[in-house]
Each structure stands twice: as structure tokens, then as C-alpha cells.
Amino acid sequence: MRDFILKRVAALILPFICMYGLYVIFHGHVSPGGSFAGGIIVGLSFIAFATIYGLEKGRAKLPETVLNWTESYGTLWYGIMGMVGIVKGAPFLANKLAGVSLGAPGALSSGGLISLIGLGVGIRVASTMVTLFFTMMEEEP
């Protein structure tokens, strides 16, 4: 994986792949896609970078502290978003019942808690994939 052409093509393409993944996450509720697919695409861009350029440069792009934080607090973010329903006197993870403003359908801000939860799940999936791959790549042959 030390090919010159591969490195240059990856340097051109990978930022756009990462941006596309973030687009899929943020527009998960108005266009096809979703948080899982977007999270996998975002994680994929970092994994491909680490596979092509080596693990040290990949670690420099995404330090282990950031990975630990997103890994640990992604599910907690989901729980906090669910507690909004309980605070407002509705069941756990309630969205419309809790009185959250849903907005105009089709707008980026529509859906109330759905876009926030989707953002959390997307970052969660991306960090899981990156952690899995970095741990497997650290293993010496």
C-alpha cells in the first residue's frame, strides 16, 4: 500500500467521501440514506486513509482520545435525547408526544429529535468502525 498513484488518488477523493457521509447523516430524514449508512461512509474514509497512508498518519488525523469520547458517549447521547420525553411528562424517547416542534416537512430542521438522534447514531457507528479497524491494524504480524 505504498503506491504513488494510489496515494494521490486517495488524497483527492477521500475528503469528498467524508463530506458525502456527513451529508447522508445530516439529510437522513429528508432524503434516502440514514445515520447507519452515513456513519459507515464517514468511518470508511478514515479507514481507507489509514490503510493507504499507514496507521501513524491515520492516528494523527483521529487521535485515540477523540475515539474514546465518541465511543463512550454516543449511546449516552441517545439516552439523554430519550430523557427529553420523560422531563416533559411523556414516555421515554417520545418525539411528538413530548411536545417537540416538528417543523415543516422537508426542511433540514424538521423532525424534532430525529435529526439529533441520527447525528448521535452516525458518529457512534463511525467511531465503532474506526476503533475496530485501528485495533486490528495495530496487531503485528
Add this chain to the structure above:
Amino acid sequence: MSILYFTATDYRIMVLLLILVAASLALYFIKDLLHAVIVYGAYSLTMALIWLQMNTPDLAITEAAAGICMTVLMMVVIFRTSRREE
């Protein structure tokens, strides 16, 4: 019971399914595991096209991301620490 008839989408899905059968048969006969993983990428690409023909772009995006790129990259990482031949 309605009368069965084939639309253009059905014929497209049939052709893609034939490619799918060919790819999965080839997976059985290939001895080099890296080549097998590449053929598996072709299998996943065909599967994503089938999902697109069936009007489910969500599954197509997930299949393209997870099936093609994720599995191939995972196998490439695993081949660095283990034997490539079967």
C-alpha cells in the same frame, strides 16, 4: 389471482440475479483469498444494483458502503497478519 407478466424491471433484475449466481459460484472455485474478496465486491455491487431496481435506495447505499468497501478493507487488513492462500 392476477395474471403474471414481466415488466422491464423484472428482466433487469433477472440479468442481475444471473450475475449474482455466477459470482457466488466463482467464490467457491477461487483459491486465492484476495481474489475471492474482490469477486465478493462484485457480488455486493450487483446486490446494490438489485436493491436500486427494487426502489430501496437506503439499502443500496448501506450495501455499497458496508459490502463493497468495508468487507474488502477488513480482509485486506486481516491478510497482513495471516496467510493469503487457502
Add this chain to the structure above:
Amino acid sequence: MRLRNLLFLLMALLAAYVILIAVAELPPYGMPDNPVHNQVSERYITGALEDAGVLNMVTAIVLDYRAYDTMFETIVLFTAALAVVVTLKTAERKGGGK
């Protein structure tokens, strides 16, 4: 050896025949009177826009109607990553001894 291969081929053809019989009994794809189009999917299709306020129906089901499933799915992802980290990083933590 030849007889064994012949037997394997026979068993494979038998299994393929059984599966093809099962597939032939399936309702045709995309017909409106299929059994999958019951009141549950009708409720989702007609009510997703009012209940969740999003255009993408799949996201409405995954993150609103079935939010508990998605929550435990993230917990499953967390457990998978935890298992890989615990399994592969043990040697390093013991001081490099393999």
C-alpha cells in the same frame, strides 16, 4: 470418491428443488394484495408524516416508531467494539509479553 461426489450432487439438487418449491409458493413481487400489506404498514405509510414530521419513512420507523430497537442496536455496536478491544489489546497491557 466418485460415488461420494455423485451423492453430494444428488443431495444438492434435492435441496435446490425443495427451496425452489418454497419460492414458487411466494406471492408475486409488488402486487397490492400481498399478505405483507396489512394494517401495520398502512398505518406507517399514512401516519409517518404526521407522527414524525419527516419525509423519509424509513428514518421515521427506525428513529421514531422503533427507537428502542435502534438504541439497543447502538449498545450492540458498543459491545462489539469493546469485545474487539479487550481481546486484541490484552498482550500490550501485560507489558508486551506475548
